[in-house]
Structures are given as C-alpha cells and as structure tokens.
Amino acid sequence: MVPFNILVLVCLVYVGLLFLVAFLVERRAQARALPWLRSPLIYTLSLSIFCTAWTFYGAVGYAVRSGWEFMTIYLGPTLVFVGWWWVLRKLVRIGKTQRITSIADLISSRYGKSNLLGVIVTLISVVAATPYIALQLQSVTLSFAVFASTTADGGPVPDKASTALWVAVGLALFTVLFGTRNLDANERHHGVVIAIAVEAVVKLVALVAVGVFVVWGLADGPADILAKIDASRLSAWDLQPGRWAGLIFLSAAAVLCLPRMFQVMVVENVDERHLATASWAFPLYLFLMCLFVLPIAVTGLNLLPPGTNPDLFVLTLPLAQGQGGLAMLAFLGGFSSATSMVIVASIALATMVSNHIVMPMWLSLHPAQAVSGDVRRIVLLSRRLSIAGVVALGYAYFRLSGGSSALAAIGLISFVGAAQILPAMLGGIFWRGATRVGAVAGLLIGAGVWAYSLYLPSFGPDAVISGRLIAEGPWGIGWLRPQALFGVEGMDPLVHAMFWSLVLNATAFFVGSILTFPSPVERVQGAAFVNVFDGEVTAGNWVRGAATAEDLLVLSQRILGEDEALGFFEAEAKAQGKVGLLPDPTPGFVGALERRLSGSVGAATAHAMISQSVGGAAVSVEDLMAVANETAQIMEYSARLEAQSEELTRTARQLQQVNEKLTQLSVQKDSFLSQISHELRTPMTSIRAFSEILMEGDMPPEMARRHATIIHDEAIRLTRLLDDLLSLSVLENGTVQLTLGLVSLQDMIDRALVAAAQTRPERSFTVHRDMVSEALYVTTDADRLTQVFINLISNARKYCAAPDPELRIAVRQRGGRVMVDVIDNGRGIPEDSQALIFEKFARLTDETRAGGAGLGLAICREVMMALGGTVTYLPGQGGTAFRVTFPLRLQKAA
Amino acid sequence: MKRPGLPLFLQRRPYRRRRKIDAARLLPVFGAFLLLLPMLWAPTEDKARGTVHDGLYLFLVWAGLIAVARLLAPSLTAEEQPDGDEGNR
Numbered sequence: 008m009v010p011f012n013i014l015v016l017v018c019l020v021y022v023g024l025l026f027l028v029a030f031l032v033e034r035r036a037q038a039r040a041l042p043w044l045r046s047p048l049i050y051t052l053s054l055s056i057f058c059t060a061w062t063f064y065g066a067v068g069y070a071v072r073s074g075w076e077f078m079t080i081y082l083g084p085t086l087v088f089v090g091w092w093w094v095l096r097k098l099v100r101i102g103k104t105q106r107i108t109s110i111a112d113l114i115s116s117r118y119g120k121s122n123l124l125g126v127i128v129t130l131i132s133v134v135a136a137t138p139y140i141a142l143q144l145q146s147v148t149l150s151f152a153v154f155a156s157t158t159a160d161g162g163p164v165p166d167k168a169s170t171a172l173w174v175a176v177g178l179a180l181f182t183v184l185f186g187t188r189n190l191d192a193n194e195r196h197h198g199v200v201i202a203i204a205v206e207a208v209v210k211l212v213a214l215v216a217v218g219v220f221v222v223w224g225l226a227d228g229p230a231d232i233l234a235k236i237d238a239s240r241l242s243a244w245d246l247q248p249g250r251w252a253g254l255i256f257l258s259a260a261a262v263l264c265l266p267r268m269f270q271v272m273v274v275e276n277v278d279e280r281h282l283a284t285a286s287w288a289f290p291l292y293l294f295l296m297c298l299f300v301l302p303i304a305v306t307g308l309n310l311l312p313p314g315t316n317p318d319l320f321v322l323t324l325p326l327a328q329g330q331g332g333l334a335m336l337a338f339l340g341g342f343s344s345a346t347s348m349v350i351v352a353s354i355a356l357a358t359m360v361s362n363h364i365v366m367p368m369w370l371s372l373h374p375a376q377a378v379s380g381d382v383r384r385i386v387l388l389s390r391r392l393s394i395a396g397v398v399a400l401g402y403a404y405f406r407l408s409g410g411s412s413a414l415a416a417i418g419l420i421s422f423v424g425a426a427q428i429l430p431a432m433l434g435g436i437f438w439r440g441a442t443r444v445g446a447v448a449g450l451l452i453g454a455g456v457w458a459y460s461l462y463l464p465s466f467g468p469d470a471v472i473s474g475r476l477i478a479e480g481p482w483g484i485g486w487l488r489p490q491a492l493f494g495v496e497g498m499d500p501l502v503h504a505m506f507w508s509l510v511l512n513a514t515a516f517f518v519g520s521i522l523t524f525p526s527p528v529e530r531v532q533g534a535a536f537v538n539v540f541d542g543e544v545t546a547g548n549w550v551r552g553a554a555t556a557e558d559l560l561v562l563s564q565r566i567l568g569e570d571e572a573l574g575f576f577e578a579e580a581k582a583q584g585k586v587g588l589l590p591d592p593t594p595g596f597v598g599a600l601e602r603r604l605s606g607s608v609g610a611a612t613a614h615a616m617i618s619q620s621v622g623g624a625a626v627s628v629e630d631l632m633a634v635a636n637e638t639a640q641i642m643e644y645s646a647r648l649e650a651q652s653e654e655l656t657r658t659a660r661q662l663q664q665v666n667e668k669l670t671q672l673s674v675q676k677d678s679f680l681s682q683i684s685h686e687l688r689t690p691m692t693s694i695r696a697f698s699e700i701l702m703e704g705d706m707p708p709e710m711a712r713r714h715a716t717i718i719h720d721e722a723i724r725l726t727r728l729l730d731d732l733l734s735l736s737v738l739e740n741g742t743v744q745l746t747l748g749l750v751s752l753q754d755m756i757d758r759a760l761v762a763a764a765q766t767r768p769e770r771s772f773t774v775h776r777d778m779v780s781e782a783l784y785v786t787t788d789a790d791r792l793t794q795v796f797i798n799l800i801s802n803a804r805k806y807c808a809a810p811d812p813e814l815r816i817a818v819r820q821r822g823g824r825v826m827v828d829v830i831d832n833g834r835g836i837p838e839d840s841q842a843l844i845f846e847k848f849a850r851l852t853d854e855t856r857a858g859g860a861g862l863g864l865a866i867c868r869e870v871m872m873a874l875g876g877t878v879t880y881l882p883g884q885g886g887t888a889f890r891v892t893f894p895l896r897l898q899k900a901a
Numbered sequence: 902m903k904r905p906g907l908p909l910f911l912q913r914r915p916y917r918r919r920r921k922i923d924a925a926r927l928l929p930v931f932g933a934f935l936l937l938l939p940m941l942w943a944p945t946e947d948k949a950r951g952t953v954h955d956g957l958y959l960f961l962v963w964a965g966l967i968a969v970a971r972l973l974a975p976s977l978t979a980e981e982q983p984d985g986d987e988g989n990r
Contacts, residue, residue, distance in 0.1 A: 088970075284974060
C-alpha cells in the first residue's frame with residue numbers, strides 16, 4: 008500500500024515525463040528533424056491504444072469468467088492486420104490521397120461530402136465511445152482505490168467520484184495541450200503519437216513483468232503453471248460457438264471502425280510501408296499482451312482471498328505478495344492504458360465533433376466569417392471545447408452508471424456501436440454503387456437497432472427502458488422485444504444485437520444503394536475511393552489569378568478566331584468609352600464574353616474557362632459534369648460524321664471499281680471486235696478467192712468441185728463461228744432461257760462422248776469411266792451441260808498429242824455439288840497460260856486445223872455460270888484436266 | 902478490368918511478388934478458419950473442454966500467423982509498382 012499523495016505524485020511525475028517527451032518531439036517535428044519518429048516501430052506501438060485499461064485489467068477478469076473467450080478481442084484485429092493487403096492498405100492510401108481527418112470525414116467524403124453523414128457517424132461514435140471513456144476512468148479510479156492507503160501523513164483517500172473527476176480534468180488538459188497545439192493540415196500529432204508509444208511500452212513491460220513474476224516467481228515455470236491451470240476451476244471452459252465467431256468478427260470490425268484506431272492507423276500514418284511492419288508486429292504485441300493473462304488469472308484465484316475483484320488481479324497479486332515496485336509498475340501500466348486511450352479517443356472524437364457539427368453550425372450562424380475571417384482560431388477553440396465535452400460525457404456516464412458493471416461488458420457494447428460504421432465503410436471503398444441514401448439508411452437503422460436492443464437495456468431494467476418492455480415488448484408486441492427481435496429467442500444478447508443490427512444495417516445500406524442514383528460528386532468520390540490504386544482520379548488544380556483583359560483576349564482568340572475576337576473586344580471597349588482594343592474586365596463585359604464563347608464551345612465549358620481565368624467563382628463538379636455532357640454530345644456528333652464519311656468513302660470506292668470494270672469492258676470489246684473481224688476475214692478471203700477462180704470458169708470439173716468444196720467448208724466454218732458468237736452473246740447478256748429437268752448424268756456423258764467422237768474421228772481414245780459414280784440424277788439444263796461436256800471432250804480429242812490417247816472421266820459428289828473431271832494424258836497447259844484459256848479467242852497454238860475459233864472454253868465458262876457452277880483448270884493431273892462443278896439441284900432463279 | 906498495354910506475362914521477380922500478394926491475401930482466410938476450428942471440436946463426453954489444450958492450440962496458430970506475416974511483409978513493400986497493384990496475373 009502506498010500513501011495516496013505519493014501515488015498522486017508518481018502519476019504527476021509520469022504524466023510530466025510524457026509531457027516532456029511530447030513537447031520535445033513537437034519541437035523537433037517543427038524543425039523537421041525526426042527520422043526516428045517516422046519508424047514503423049513507433050507506428051506499431053501507437054496502434055497499441057487498442058489495448059486499453061479494459062485489456063490491461065479486464066482481460067484477466069474476463070478470463071476468470073469465460074476462459075479463452077477474452078482472446079477473441081485480439082484475434083479479430085490479428086486477422087485484420089495479417090490481412091492488411093485487403094482493407095488497411097486501401098484505407099491508408101485513401102486517407103492519404105483524400106486527406107481524411109477522421110472516420111466521419113471518410114464516410115462523409117466518400118458519399119459526396121455529405122455533412123449529414125458526417126454528423127451521423129460522429130454521433131454514433133460519440134455515443135459508442137462514451138461508455139468506453141467511462142470505463143477508463145473507472146479502471147483508474149478502481150486501481151487508485153485498491154492501491155492507495157489511508158495513512159496519517161498521506162491524508163484520507165478521496166472518494167471515487169472525485170478521483171475520477173480529477174483524472175478526467177487532468178486528461179482533458181493534457182489532450183488539449185497536445186492535441187490542439189496547432190492546426191495541422193493532415194491532423195497529425197507527432198508529440199501525442201510519441202507519448203502513446205512510450206505508454207505502449209510501459210503497459211507491455213508492466214503486464215509481461217507481472218506475468219513473468221507469476222510464472223517464474225510464484226510458480227516453477229510454464230509446465231507448473233499449466234499444471235495449475237489444469238488443477239484449477241479454469242481447467243475446463245465453455246466455448247459458445249456463436250459468441251466465439253461473433254466476437255472475433257466484432258473485434259475485427261471494431262479495429263477498423265473505432266475512431267481512435269482510425270486516428271492512429273490512418274490519420275497519423277506517415278508512411279504506407281509502416282503498415283507492412285505493423286501487419287506482424289501489432290499482432291505480436293497483442294500476442295504478448297495475452298500470453299500471461301491466464302497464468303495471472305489462475306494464480307490470482309489460487310492465492311488471493313475469494314471475493315477479490317478478478318478485474319484487478321494484475322494489481323492486487325503483486326501487492327499481496329509484497330512486491331511494491333512491481334505493483335507500482337503494474338499501476339503505471341494500467342494508468343498508461345487508460346490515459347492513452349482517453350487522449351487519442353478524445354482527439355479523434357473532438358476532430359469529428361468540431362469538423363462536422365460545431366463548425367458547420369458556427370459558419371451558418373456567421374456566414375460572413377467563412378469568406379473573410381480567420382477561421383483557425385475558431386476551429387482550435389471548438390476542438391478544445393469538444394475534447395472537454397467528450398471527456399465530460401465519459402465522466403457523466405461513469406457517474407450515472409455507478410461504475411459497477413464488469414469491464415468487459417461495457418467494452419463490447421461500445422464495439423457493437425462502432426461496428427455499425429462497417430457496412431458504409433467497406434461498401435464505400437470496395438463498391439462504387441454505394442450511395443449516400445444507402446449509407447444514411449444503413450447507419451440510422453443499424454444504430455437504432457443497436458441502441459434499442461443493446462445500449463439502452465445495458466443501463467439495466469427500468470433505467471431507460473422499463474423492465475416490462477424488455478420482457479414483453481413494446482405494447483405487448485412479442486416479436487419487438489429488445490433481446491428477442493423477430494422472435495429469435497435464446498441467443499446471447501450481445502450476439503443477438505450484433506447480428507440483427509449489422510444484418511439490418513447492411514440490408515438497408517444495400518437496398519438503399521441499389522434503389523437510388525448518386526449525385527455527380529458522389530460518383531466522382533466513389534470512383535476516387537474504389538479505384539484509389541489506379542492512379543489519381545482528381546479534378547486537378549485550377550490555377551487562379553485575376554484575369555486581365557489581355558488574358559481574356561488570348562483565350563477568346565483561341566476559340567473565336569483572331570479577327571472576330573478583336574472585333575468583339577474593340578466594340579466592347581468602345582461601348583465602355585475606352586479607346587483601343589482592351590476593355591475593362593467588368594462583370595458585364597465578362598458576362599457578354601461568356602455568352603459569346605458559349606456559342607462556340609457550349610455554356611458549361613465557357614463558364615468553366617471564364618471562371619478559370621477570372622478566378623472568381625470556383626468550378627463545381629456539377630459544372631464539370633455539364634462540360635462532360637457537352638463533350639459527350641460533341642463526340643456523338645463527330646462519331647455520326649465519321650460514320651457518314653466512311654460511307655461516302657465506301658461509295659466512292661465502289662464507283663471507282665465499277666469505272667475500272669467499265670474501262671476493262673471497253674478494252675475487251677475493242678479487242679473482241681478486232682479479233683472477230685480477223686476471224687471473219689480469213690474464211691471470207693478464201694471464199695472470195697476460190698469463187699473468183701470459179702467465176703473465170705474454164706477448168707476441169709473435179710478442180711471446180713474441189714474449189715466449191717473448199718468454199719462450202721469455209722462457209723460452214725463461218726456459220727459455226729457465227730453460231731458460237733451468237734450463243735456466247737446470249738449467255739453473256741444473261742438472257743439465256745434454261746430448261747430445267749431431272750436427268751441422268753450418265754446419259755449426258757454418253758451423249759457427249761458420241762457427239763464429240765465426230766471431232767477428228769480418225770483418232771481412237773481409250774475412255775475410262777466409273778459407271779457407279781456416274782449413276783446420279785441431277786436437276787439442271789441437260790442440253791447446255793451436255794454442250795459443256797462435248798466442248799471439253801472435243802478439246803481433248805483435238806489437242807491431246809499423246810500417241811495412245813486416253814480420256815478419264817471422274818465424277819464426285821460433295822454435299823449438294825457435283826464435280827466432273829475430264830482428264831486426258833496430253834501435255835497439259837503451262838501455268839502461265841492457265842489464266843488465259845477461258846478468254847475468248849484464246850488459242851495456245853496458232854494451228855487452226857481443228858477449225859475452232861477459240862470460243863469453246865469461253866462458252867463453257869458462261870454456260871456453267873448460268874447453271875450456277877464453274878469450270879476450272881485442274882492442275883497436277885498428268886495431263887490436261889478440267890473440273891466442272893455444278894449444283895445437284897439447280898433452283899430456278901426467281 | 903482489362904487494361905491495354907500491359908504485358909500478359911511477367912518476369913520472374915514481379916511474378917514472385919504477385920504470388921506473395923496472393924499469399925498475403927489468403928493468409929487471413931486460413932487464419933480465420935484455423936481460429937474458428939475449435940468451434941467444431943466437440944468436447945469429449947466425460948469431461949469438458951481442456952483449457953490448456955485449447956490455449957496451446959490457439960497460441961500456436963497465432964504465432965504461426967505472425968511468423969508468416971513477418972515473412973511476407975518485407976517483399977510486399979519492396980517495390981511498389983504503380984501499375985499492377987490490383988492486377989491478377
């Protein structure tokens with residue numbers, strides 16, 4: 008036992024030390040000479056404000072009551088930190104890029120800088136944190152009561168209420184001094200962070216020291232302690248699956264959503280890489296804090312008299328063993344845990360209260376000050392008052408609740424309250440579809456359910472809510488009972504409240520989001536938050552400056568063109584009564600200019616450009632969206648133009664192709680005419696010559712007969728030529744009449760062979776045929792197809808130079824098409840001539856002995872085209888080969 | 902979302918980094934599973950849950966998570982690439 012006044016002195020010296028550290032650090036921070044402050048170690052230690060007096064004292068009490076369940080509070084944060092790549096990394100990056108100052112600022116900023124959301128989150132946070140702050144005051148007060156003794160020289164120990172009051176006042180003072188010394192743009196408090204890091208070390212060392220004392224001092228090492236646990240009433244524990252999973256989830260949510268955790272994790276973060284270190288170092292810290300909890304609990308149960316408050320075993324155990332120094336260390340550890348939590352929580356809450364509630368109210372009351380006055384002083388004042396207010400609320404709660412309930416219960420109620428922010432937060436950073444309405448609905452419903460089913464009943468029956476309402480529901484409606492909502496009975500009240508509040512919260516958030524349409528600002532912010540890793544999505548800085556008429560002239564010249572702009576300016580200058588080109592940039596002139604420009608670039612763009620130059624009115628996101636809309640319209644218009652011009656290009660290309668074809672046709676016609684006159688002249692010449700000889704008479708009759716025979720032969724040749732020409736022209740004009748019918752392919756080939764045998768009948772061909780494959784019935788014009796076969800076979804008979812000529816006819820059917828190959832064993836056709844053979848009058852040799860005019864293949868080609876097929880030269884068959892392809896069933900053209 | 906202009910396949914070093922990021926993403930999932938596992942252990946009929954046994958298991962899992970996170974942390978911050986943070990190649 009230590010005299011009370013000495014204890015107070017120790018506390019004051021300790022706080023003075025922290026004060027000194029914080030002060031020195033602030034000094035150095037201003038000199039920008041703080042490399043070691045930016046170390047990941049400091050960051051990790053500052054995170055330890057998660058472990059409050061609730062951890063330091065309460066964990067042991069919790070362990071005595073529920074075994075390992077106390078660990079869930081630290082396992083959740085471990086999972087969050089080990090999985091930092093998912094959420095924490097994104098939160099920190101968003102906090103940096105968007106200059107987030109608190110969790111309320113994060114939510115408000117994400118949902119279109121809505122102040123309503125900022126107010127809601129602030130209120131939830133304050134309401135949820137108040138019992139937690141009360142908890143810290145309570146633990147400090149309890150530890151004072153246990154530790155201090157009434158001695159003659161030390162004076163009497165004051166009652167709990169006044170101890171708590173003095174602690175509260177002292178903490179508020181310390182926080183005001185360091186939390187609001189200056190108004191940093193980033194809301195960073197280097198001094199406070201260092202002080203918290205020091206306190207983190209103190210509380211860890213204190214708890215580990217007590218643990219080591221228990222394990223190696225009071226017991227014979229770990230094995231002995233384990234044996235003692237097995238022997239004690241703690242040897243068996245009851246794991247309630249609902250609470251186990253629920254509390255792990257809850258603590259994970261709380262570490263993300265508690266305002267003070269957000270403050271040290273995101274706002275005070277100086278370097279993103281520190282998060283990687285904290286990802287394992289902070290779980291390690293929690294691990295060490297938990298390691299000795301159960302040994303202390305079991306030793307306390309064994310050694311201390313029954314009825315001792317297990318929440319204070321950490322302090323009373325060394326005290327009972329006469330270890331005054333260790334007890335003092337433990338006391339300071341608990342003191343550190345409580346003070347650091349209150350300091351950071353009140354800074355975080357005060358920032359939120361002042362930024363989202365006090366300042367907006369003050370500015371709406373004094374609108375003039377927003378433009379002209381120095382707001383800094385007001386902000387600082389409101390911060391200080393808010394800190395005092397938050398601590399005062401905690402004190403009030405402490406007085407009202409009487410400080411009796413177990414520490415753990417209060418902490419968990421506070422956690423569930425803070426967790427209501429989780430859906431809006433996670434939805435905000437991962438889902439672009441989340442909207443303001445959804446967030447407001449979710450937060451309000453979640454907070455309402457939390458307050459109704461957990462917070463208000465926690466004051467006890469008949470305190471706020473009557474016991475009858477808890478037992479029977481409002482107006483006797485059973486399914487509205489606070490602890491059995493919708494008839495779900497038998498659930499643990501905490502898990503029940505957490506389950507329903509978060510489920511309804513998330514549902515309202517989701518439904519509200521998908522049913523509403525976000526405002527432009529919300530959508531911009533949503534994209535900036537969700538895609539924070541895809542590079543900057545900021546609007547960019549508008550360069551502001553007072554516009555001179557010259558600037559405006561330059562601007563409008565770019566848009567209107569030089570002459571027009573100069574003319575406009577000159578006219579305006581004249582209207583103002585000035586000589587020269589530059590009028591004064593009066594509002595009237597600027598307005599006129601804007602209207603003029605908007606005719607060229609659209610109203611929104613013109614407004615944006617002018618306001619950028621003039622610098623008077625800021626460009627709002629709505630303006631930018633309007634610009635974007637105009638641009639979209641212009642783009643659509645230009646896309647239409649592009650499509651039109653593409654179509655024109657296509658038409659032009661088609662015309663060009665047609666023109667080329669016409670030119671080719673004209674050339675072909677010319678060459679055809681010269682060919683035909685040549686072909687006609689040759690027989691005519693011989694007919695004329697021989698008929699002249701005949702006219703002279705006086706010749707032997709057999710000679711005359713021979714001449715007449717020649718004349719007759721040539722006349723026949725002429726006739727045949729004319730026939731061919733006629734049929735070709737008919738075919739080419741497409742005026743051919745087809746007579747379709749079902750005919751046997753075999754018959755056609757038979758007829759063709761017989762007819763073609765008249766050509767050079769002196770040659771005997773060996774013909775190879777496959778009768779089976781020829782047994783096909785096709786729908787086509789039999790006469791014309793037979794003509795094609797005749798032509799091809801005659802050609803073979805005419806030109807095949809082999810001594811033992813052979814002819815092979817192969818028939819194949821592929822799908823709906825029939826292929827007939829006519830192949831001889833001749834020389835074949837050289838490759839460079841293959842393209843020519845189907846042209847009119849194309850003959851490979853000059854020999855006209857067969858009397859052909861070179862129209863046969865051209866006719867074949869035209870006929871096959873009319874029959875919906877083709878005739879092609881087939882190379883690589885060891886002779887001249889042609890393939891005729893035609894459809895099995897020719898449909899009559901419509 | 903597919904971003905044009907990025908290579909489909911990566912060199913050895915960025916590839917390794919991507920896989921470590923995958924590991925860092927999966928670690929909390931495994932951790933959650935292992936920490937929830939005690940819920941499935943039914944206490945044996947004659948006696949209740951063993952505090953010592955369960956405690957050793959929980960602290961072991963916890964230490965394992967810390968160790969793996971410790972192994973993964975340095976390489977994740979080593980070279981922060983501007984492009985492919987969210988990529989999944």
